[in-house]
Every structure is written in structure tokens, then in C-alpha cells.
Amino acid sequence: MIRIRISHTKTGALRYTGNLDMQKVWERTFRRAGLPLAYSQGFHPQPRINQACPLPLGFLSNVELLDVWLNDEMPLEEIRAAVQAAAPAGVSINDLEPIDLHAPRLQTLVDTADYVITLHQVADKAGLDQKIADLLAAPTLLRERRGKTYDLRPMIMAMRSEEGPAPFLQIHLRLTVREGATGRPEEVLLALGLDPFAASIERTQLNLKDPLAAAA
Known part of the structure; x- marks a missing residue:
């Protein structure tokens, strides 16, 4: 086998x-x-x-x-x-x-996921950068999913903006993928005051933990 x-x-x-x-x-x-x-x-x-x-x-x-x-x-x-x-x-x-x-099972090895979000709306980069900075500086970001409140902030590992296909901007995002603590890109967009339905989201990388650490 x-x-x-x-x-x-x-x-x-x-x-x-x-x-x-x-x-x-x-x-x-x-x-x-x-x-x-x-x-x-x-x-x-x-x-x-x-x-x-x-x-x-x-x-x-x-x-x-x-x-x-x-x-x-x-x-x-x-x-x-x-x-x-x-x-x-x-x-x-x-x-x-x-x-x-x-x-170990593959599901137990995934630690974080990287995403590229293309904003299909004209956006001001300076304004977007300020929103991102404010969000990352927040100690908590309370959100509600399926009737339960949770803190989104510790699930966001990294986030930055850059110029995408003209005239659009992109957000590069790394979120946790753990049992009970999986970040969702659309929730991040909502926390930024952006419309998830006016964006396309692509997962670009799954980052795995060390198998030995996962088995411990």
C-alpha cells in the first residue's frame, strides 16, 4: 500500500x-x-x-x-x-x-492559509491601508457566525494591500486554519467595511505544521 x-x-x-x-x-x-x-x-x-x-x-x-x-x-x-x-x-x-x-492525518497538519482578494470596485489605496492598519491594531474583532460570537482578530496572521489588475486593489491575507479557529476571508472583508460580493477570493497556499509537532 x-x-x-x-x-x-x-x-x-x-x-x-x-x-x-x-x-x-x-x-x-x-x-x-x-x-x-x-x-x-x-x-x-x-x-x-x-x-x-x-x-x-x-x-x-x-x-x-x-x-x-x-x-x-x-x-x-x-x-x-x-x-x-x-x-x-x-x-x-x-x-x-x-x-x-x-x-498524521492531513487535516491535522494545516496551520494557516494564504489568500489573494481582488476588490472589484474602485478603492483608494491609502484609505484601504488605513483600514487594514486600524484592524490589525485592534485588540479584538468580535464577529458573529451561526448565532455565536467569536474573536476574529487572533485568526488574522498577516494582511497587506497592493495594486492588482488595474484599476483594482488586492488584499494579501494569511489566516489560521485550526479546529475551532479558522479565519474566513469574507469575514475579514466585512470587518474592513467591504462587500464580499464585490470581490473574488483565491486561496494561494496551505501552510502545514511540522508532522512531528502535530503528532506530539
């Missing part, structure tokens, strides 16, 4: 496919690719496919991660070619690497 970590994009119409449905998309993709999927044990065996963390509907990504277990060893380039040929539009394979079978 082998365990393979796949880095891939999620673009186009797939941005409107939720995490549970993406699990089914990947199962069909691996079947079409003819890969020897390994299955879990129990009364309802499921293919062993683990995605790193959900991508909210409507977001693009150029670096999603998933682990898949295969019963038989195969050359990485053969796996890559087969998966890319079988993958739906919007999925492009960036990289594959073998992972130790007993390494």
Missing part, C-alpha cells in the same frame, strides 16, 4: 462544488484513472481519500491538498498522468509526493 499527497487547483465551475461533493468527484476521478483505491474497514467501507480543509463555495484555489491511499505501488508520473487525464475541468495537478503511511 502507498499513500500519495496531491496538490491541485480548484477553479472554474468547480468553485461552486462543496467539500462533500468534491469527495465524490475525487472518488470518480480515481476510478476513471484506473487506480487501485484502498478502502477503510467496517460495515460501510469508503475509499481512503482525505482532503486538507474545506474551501468555501465560490472561492478559487491554486493549491488544494489531498491524500489518497492505493493498494499497489505505482510510479508517481504514471499516477499523475492518469489522474490528470481523468480529472474534471478546473482541476490541474501541481505536484505529487509519497507520504509515510503512518504520518
